[in-house]
Amino acid sequence: MSTNLSRRRFLGMTGFAGLGVAAAGAVSGCSSGPPAGAATWSMWSSSAAEKKVWDDFGKYVEQQLKVKSIASLTPSTGYPTKLDLQLVSGTASLVTALNGTLIPTYAARGAHRPLDDLIAADPDFSLDDFYETSRRIGSFNGKTYAIGFDVAPTVMYYNKDLLKKQGIPLPSRTEPMSWATFRDLCKQLTKPGQQYGFTCAPAIDDLVSWIYCAGGNVMSDDAGRSTLGDPEAMEALQYVIDLFVKDQVTPPIKNLVTESSLSNFLQGNVAFMQNGPWQVVNARKAKFDWDIIPFPAGAAGSKPRVSGSSFAIPSGVREGAELDLAWKLMKTLTSTGALDIYAKAGRNNPARLSAGSAFQPPPDNLGIVQEILAGKLAGGHAFDVTTNWNQVKQLLGQDLPRTFLGQVSVPDAINGLTPRLDILMRQHLDTVRQATARKG
């Protein structure tokens, strides 16, 4: 039999083979979704240690629900974009993790469903075991849209070795120091070019704690206008900027994008770092003795930002068996058992009071996190955000960092920002009105 292959025949076969491969790819692509009945959930994960925690969550879910758990893990920087595309294309998981600052953004646009009906219909579930601040973070427009898995106030980390070396008495473990004392300490501990008193991120996320402590806020109570120009907020902004520009008690800013307070603190030559307990797991790598204390108290006391993350159910989840499974999954992921896994791994303070005992030292004073949340010590302030918080943050991120560099004065920066912030606040109110109307 002849085995000669003409060029035409070869091309024809190649063409058909190509079409076959393309068709097979298309078919397999269409059928590559999760198996029916699987408990799918999405979460950010940027390290092997984080992945280990979520793998353990997955095992716990399978053990509790007796169904396959499929977690879609994405690095934190790309998580929101991926989630958006999944929500739009109807391929989102049954349950999705949300950063607390984005809950109003998603809720107002109808991307996630309210959970009140599911909570009311389930006698086995109660929100009472969740910290009040976590419940507030998970709500929008009077409805619960998300259930927290972690919540924590910003605290002040300090390098015990550095203070001891300088002969400075260690600060009180429970009583917040005043701003004046804090500034004096920072100055005392600074040796230009070698050692610094304080570090924080040159961004609104860190500034807002000082603003709350001074009795101010980013927005008015009705979120209708910016209040950054009010005396309380201005006092706070000027205080922090002075630490950077006038007192120069902070390490020099090398790059506004990559500036990391944790990285500065871990160098061992910075006395105080403003950060949340979610960095405890990383700070444990420090080669010096350190601990945490309550945030310094301003005119309104010690009321740093309290932030948290939650799980929510996308609106695209269909009523019936799919929604039933989503709700069961949601309950499991936020159960005491699951949050015990999370807290034991040291990731952050769990949102449930009953899981609190799993978040254990080091550092020695870690217990203040739960005492602050329970209102027994110092205080905290839920991170107030708008339904267009990305835009607000973006705008503040443009001009505020320049004040840290001394390129622009605080009054000039705020005067320039306020009209544009006011427009965003009005747009936020419009979005809230539309969301209210849509829900009847």
Place this chain on the structure above:
Amino acid sequence: MALSTADTAPSVSTPTPTRPTSPPTPRWRSREALTAWLFILPSLIGFLIFTAGPVVAAGVISLLNWNLFSAPTWAGLHNFARLGPDPTFWSALGNTAYFTLVSVPLTIVVSLALALPLNQGVRRVAVFRSLLLLPYATITVAVAFVWIWLYIPHDGLVNAVLGWFGIHGPAWLISDGWAMPALILMSVWKSFGFGMVVFLAGLQAIPQQLYEAGRVDGTSPWNSFRHITLPMLSPALFFVIVTSVIGSFQVFDQALIMTNGGPGTRTTTLVMYIYRTGFENYDQGYAAAQSLVLFAFIVMITAGQFLFQRKLVHYDN
């Protein structure tokens, strides 16, 4: 002169029996044309799905108010009207133009300056060519992070080198005046390799007889470069200019990683603003309107370049 009957009689052609012929096959249905279409098809399908389709979709989306999650509503030309009073849009457009106007000529000069000596029979030219092409072959994210370290104000390599000459270097990436030049410098370093390889190919295609004739006529090296090299290299030059301008208008990743558009909006580029508008602010309609304006700019500039090339670009044939 009498005319013969043969001259005057009407000629009568004898009908020859012919087979009935079918109308000629149109060129596009010929076997060669069909084969050509078959080869083009994969690329064409890709173009329609991933390029033409999104452009048409952007045109439609630009006429809508759409936050991604809710049903879109009709906006007409409102999204285009929003461009006028939006200071960030104009700032981003200005930054992009600044980037393009400085980075493209610089890249071309550097590429050509490196291609010319490499064309002079340098030993191990392949090694040099490969080394110089490395920055272009490296992903921008990695390059951007390396340059962030190089630009560190106090102990970065760039300022350390400047310090050897008694120059106190600026805080590159956080300085109002230096952030954009810093991005341009990094981008030129990243992309000169591509132009260099294209120029090198163009230089190697120039017939040596032209230079020999020039030498016989006593042409100086500068005149030889000006009157032989540049005209003969003009198609390659044109190609590099067009691709560089288009690439510069789309600059995004290095600005996002190295400065995040700051300080202020000094390095916010148009593509970065489009991305933020669409995917961080969930304003898809406005983002689509901006992207169409960018598309129009690129089309106009490229069309202008094509018109201009008729006078300045010399093709061998």
